[in-house]
Amino acid sequence: EAGVAQSPRYKIIEKRQSVAFWCNPISGHATLYWYQQILGQGPKLLIQFQNNGVVDDSQLPKDRFSAERLKGVDSTLKIQPAKLEDSAVYLCASTLNSAGNEQYFGPGTRLTVT
């Protein structure tokens, strides 16, 4: 069974530029999550989708971050404009249904904002 796929693996941009990350979850997994992991910290949830609907985006900085999952399968996370403090690893995870089940993570995208 294929795991969660993410691209790109690495991205370096200058502050005020925009960037987009892509995630394809495990086949059949209805719930998709985007996390931000700053160096030395645990992952922090940015947004949770159930199929193509948003369940929780309370910690998403909506003035600069946006995410979509139009067909209920793959998803994109966008940052525009980027700030220095956005430098982190962006992880995508998926699970079969809602909370209480184990989440499976992709390899992440390491973003460096200079």
Add this chain to the structure above:
Amino acid sequence: EDQVTQSPEALRLQEGESSSLNCSYTVSGLRGLFWYRQDPGKGPEFLFTLYSAGEEKEKERLKATLTKKESFLHITAPKPEDSATYLCAVCGGATNKLIFGTGTLLAVQP
């Protein structure tokens, strides 16, 4: 407020030297406590889910236990390949989302 605290922050062991990692949590209505392993440059890898106090799960040299306030990850006779960051997370409370601790960085020397 839901909270997870892991200790120690870092642990260095000799190969074969058993030890335990601690995860203390505060959450209303625990739906599950999760242990993950994270290698450098990779995403977290799922290890265990524990649902209720008294529950235990084992996988190779790892054993996870759960009480009402904390969980332990016991590592028996570790090998260098067990070196990684071990993350603990809880799911519960009003939001039902995973709250992660900051992890324990384990280094096992041959």
